[in-house]
Every structure is written in C-alpha cells, then in structure tokens.
Amino acid sequence: xxxxxxxxxxxxxxxxxxxxxxxxxxxxxxxxxxxxxxxxxxxxxxxxxxxxxxxxxxxxxxxxxxxxxxxxxxxxxxxxxxxxxxxxxxxxxxxxxxxxxxxxxxxxxxxxxx
Amino acid sequence: xxxxxxxxxxxxxxxxxxxxxxxxxxxxxxxxxxxxxxxxxxxxxxxxxxxxxxxxxxxxxxxxxxxxxxxxxxxxxxxxxxxxxxxxxxxxxxxxxxxxxxxxxxxxxxxxxx
Numbered sequence: 001x002x003x004x005x006x007x008x009x010x011x012x013x014x015x016x017x018x019x020x021x022x023x024x025x026x027x028x029x030x031x032x033x034x035x036x037x038x039x040x041x042x043x044x045x046x047x048x049x050x051x052x053x054x055x056x057x058x059x060x061x062x063x064x065x066x067x068x069x070x071x072x073x074x075x076x077x078x079x080x081x082x083x084x085x086x087x088x089x090x091x092x093x094x095x096x097x098x099x100x101x102x103x104x105x106x107x108x109x110x111x112x113x114x
Numbered sequence: 115x116x117x118x119x120x121x122x123x124x125x126x127x128x129x130x131x132x133x134x135x136x137x138x139x140x141x142x143x144x145x146x147x148x149x150x151x152x153x154x155x156x157x158x159x160x161x162x163x164x165x166x167x168x169x170x171x172x173x174x175x176x177x178x179x180x181x182x183x184x185x186x187x188x189x190x191x192x193x194x195x196x197x198x199x200x201x202x203x204x205x206x207x208x209x210x211x212x213x214x215x216x217x218x219x220x221x222x223x224x225x226x227x228x
Contacts, residue, residue, distance in 0.1 A: 041224075043219030
C-alpha cells in the first residue's frame with residue numbers, strides 16, 4: 001500500500017521553463033514533507049521541506065506547495081536548468097511521533113533539455 | 115557538512131554468501147537508516163536505529179539484520195544473499211529536532227547477487 005505516490009515516472013521540460021513535479025499522499029496524519037533530488041550513482045540530497053502549518057515554502061528557484069485538503073504537494077522549479085535533470089523523490093513524515101521515519105514516493109525523473 | 119560514507123560503491127556476491135554493508139556518519143547523529151532503492155518502487159526502509167544497540171524494523175526487514183555497536187556506525191547484514199536482494203542500498207542519518215528531521219544520505223552501494 002503506497003502511502004506516498006508520484007504518479008508521473010518522468011517529465012521532460014525545456015530549459016528556462018517551469019518544471020512541476022507532483023506528489024499525493026493518503027495518510028492525513030503526515031505533517032512534514034520533503035523533496036530530495038538524486039543523481040545517478042549518488043545518494044539523494046535534501047532539496048526543500050514544508051510543514052503542514054504552511055502551504056508554501058520557497059528557496060531560490062524551488063518552491064513547494066502543500067494542499068492539505070487534497071493531500072497533494074508539488075515542487076515548482078523556475079527557471080529549469082539542465083543541471084536539474086535528476087530523479088526527484090517526495091517524502092512524508094510525522095513530526096509528532098518523536099521519531100522521524102520518512103515514507104518516500106517512487107520518484108519522478110526530470111529531464112531538462114537545452 | 116554532514117558526511118555519510120558507505121564501505122563500497124559496488125559489490126558482487128554469490129547466492130548464499132553473508133554480506134556486510136557498512137555505513138559511517140561523522141555528525142554525531144542519533145538516527146540511522148538503511149533503505150533499498152529499486153526502479154518503480156522508490157526508497158523502501160529496511161531497518162532504522164535511534165540509538166546505539168537499538169534497532170527497529172522498517173517496511174521490508176525480511177532477509178536482513180543490522181548492527182549498531184557505535185553511534186557513528188550502522189551495518190546492514192544479509193545473512194544469506196539471494197538474487198532478489200540485488201539492489202541499490204542507501205544509508206542515511208539524521209539528528210532528531212523538533213522542527214523536522216532531514217535525512218542525509220550516503221552515496222549508495224550497488225549490490226549484485228549472482
């Protein structure tokens with residue numbers, strides 16, 4: 001039973017345009033969400049996070065939006081660059097459990113072409 | 115910078131062999147995790163540890179065990195390797211904080227079981 005879903009396995013975008021990666025979750029108890037980026041042959045690296053008390057968090061070209069009622073979050077990358085080509089994982093966790101165990105989605109491969 | 119290192123980048127073993135994967139972090143993190151990453155399945159948690167000598171099963175612990183004798187080191191053990199354990203293995207660590215834990219990942223070990 002996949003609690004965190006990324007329904008698009010891949011996305012292709014032209015350089016300079018916006019990339020929108022989507023993530024849905026089923027457990028309404030999740031209250032902390034993260035996006036990780038992974039290049040081939042490397043471990044995932046943390047990109048941006050958001051807690052459920054917010055609906056938006058920005059960091060440079062990256063913005064994460066959270067829609068709690070829809071149990072949906074999205075990552076916007078503007079403008080997209082070829083170096084953003086990677087697999088992106090969303091993850092969800094429970095802040096109030098005292099222990100941060102994350103549930104990861106299946107990933108979306110982003111390809112940004114020049 | 116947080117550094118998480120894994121003992122091998124690539125490993126080839128035979129069915130039935132005992133396999134040790136080692137992970138070391140240098141940031142005095144309390145929590146450590148072992149995941150495996152498979153195409154279409156994302157990152158799945160095998161085991162985690164929140165303190166020395168403490169361990170908890172993740173979502174797919176069957177066929178694996180772990181050891182945490184020192185805070186900085188977390189080992190994953192495949193008692194009798196099987197071909198369905200061919201995968202990318204990722205270690206992560208985090209420091210528990212009230213604001214939400216960010217997990218930091220090692221580079222991964224690509225294990226092939228023949």
